[in-house]
Amino acid sequence: MRIHFIAIGGAAMHNLAIALHTKGYQITGSDDAIFDPSKSRLEAKGLLPEAFGWFPEKITEELDAIILGMHAKSDNPELLKAKEIGVKIYSYPEFLYEQSKNKTRVVIGGSHGKTTITSMILHVLNYHDIEVDYMVGAQLEGFDNMVHLTEENDFIVLEGDEYLSSPIDMRPKFHLYHPNIALLSGIAWDHINVFPTYENYIEQFSIFVDSIVNGGIVVYNEEDEEVKRVVEHSENPIRKNAYQTPEYTVEDGETLIDTPEGPLPIEVFGKHNLSNLSGAKWVCQHMGVDETDFYEAITTFKGASKRMEKIAKNADSIAFKDFAHSPSKVKATTMAVKEQYPNKKLVACLELHTYSSLNADFLKEYKGALDMADEAVVFFSPEAVKIKRLDEVTVEQIEAAFDNKRLKVYTNPVEFKQYLFSSTISNTALLLMSSGNYGGLNFNEVSDLF
Known part of the structure; x- marks a missing residue:
């Protein structure tokens, strides 16, 4: 079976491409940009496109199917060509x-x-x-x-x-x-x-x-x-x-x-x-x-990647990173760490990174989400708000939404990193929650604090 992936570089898409390649299907794909780990994993299987971009000439009647990723746009040139010649188009779940x-x-x-x-x-x-x-x-x-x-x-x-x-x-x-x-x-x-x-x-x-x-x-x-x-x-x-x-x-x-x-x-x-x-x-x-x-x-299950993942530890302190970003996840994760280490100071850091979390109308859902933390920190990038074409979000709005007198808010990644690396890590549980990376934080460097 010959299958072409439009937007092959996505986390889900490249895994499906590799799975079908392993199954014996003939796989091709396109994308306008592919980053690691997708890039190196596709390359190892011989599936990395020779050039980035969209190439309608790749879409021919010899294909059995197209699999269309969310990263592509509805006016994608390859998608339009597939519609024109009648190639069967599937979404990932289909x-x-x-x-x-x-x-x-x-x-x-x-x-x-x-x-x-x-x-x-x-x-x-x-x-x-x-x-x-x-x-x-x-x-x-x-x-x-x-x-x-x-x-x-x-x-x-x-x-x-x-x-x-x-x-x-x-x-x-x-x-x-x-x-x-x-x-x-x-x-x-x-x-x-x-x-x-x-x-x-x-x-x-x-x-x-x-x-x-x-x-x-x-x-x-x-x-x-x-x-x-x-x-x-x-x-x-x-x-x-x-x-x-x-x-x-x-x-x-x-x-x-x-x-x-x-x-x-x-x-x-x-x-x-x-x-x-x-x-x-x-x-x-x-x-x-x-x-x-x-x-x-x-008893041997240690957790999924980026879900309450232990990234550093010493005799009296410990650090975790977690994918939590929605209000319910943030609250549950913060409470979990405090319950597990009740006698340690809990420093809970949250990056507001998704469309929902940076939406001014949605922010009120975060009220009380970090209340279990002894030290609560929120980081967000005003530039990310602009890129997502959302209404401006201010530090004052964040403070009002979380309604936490201990809250610290950072909008500059350098200043956030300075705060983090100038902290005294003693008898502490550090929790870093984000679906991003705090504007470029290398999580491996956090171990230097311990």
Whole structure:
């Protein structure tokens, strides 16, 4: 099968390209810019385009399909050529469905926790040598690629993103998978640039639950009131399996969860991660992994990349970086670190980087998000606000939105780095939350503080 990728350099797109190449498909692609790690990974497989840019002459009737990435525009020259000559065009999720429509599809959805839950499930299955197809949004220890597709595996595990499918398909990705087994972890308004009202955002999750195949299963977090309402109001003829946060204790910086065999020490921590673990356990059980085998495997799970990732440690202090950026994630992550290290000073730094977090109307959602921190810091770049063509955001607006008297706000990356590297790190838990890099911070240098 001959497939051409428009915008092959994206995190998801290049992984799918590599997966299909591994499967034996003939793959080509284009992009106007490709950066590492995508660039070096594509190059290693012989899939890196010879030149950057868009080349309509690459689009011929000999192609079996086009896969269109979100990075491309609706007037992309290659896309227009594909439409003109009638080549079949798929979005990323559409093609994944085509590859898995004869498999049992397991889809993990939710505003937060979906990458971690998907990673937990894959870790447990890998630990017990259970082969499945998958797509996950983070690089995992023990896995070469973020996408794996075969003809023979019975199951596919998919991280179900609610963001849009492609520039010409405005449906959320997770609407297209039609799961046999689904999980819904939590709902908290996000992607305000796409879903301008809270009600509109919630509706996407109702559609997701209704898209589960007849007789399927939804595993859901009943501690999240919005999730509970969405699932319980659905009239879809499916089984509904609620889960809750397990009982646990924290002793000397170690979390132990209660199991039928007694307290079990685990590597991850925080109420939100233990809730994720509970959901992952139920999904694994529906996939044939019994409870005892789940617990045996999960003790070795260290977390997904950039999710509560330990980046430095010494005798009395520790540092983490985390992908948290939405208000609910920021609050949960900050609380988790404080609970795990109650006797350490918690320095929590947050970069406002996404469209939603830099939207003046959305900022009020951050009220109280950093209240558990002993020292709370927010960084944002006024230049990023301009690039995203958003209304100006001021330091005063940030201070009012967070409503935290201890809050420090930085807009200059040099000044933020000076603050960070002039801090005295003693009996401290440092938490760096961002989907960016604070205007150029090298996270590896943070270890120099310890």
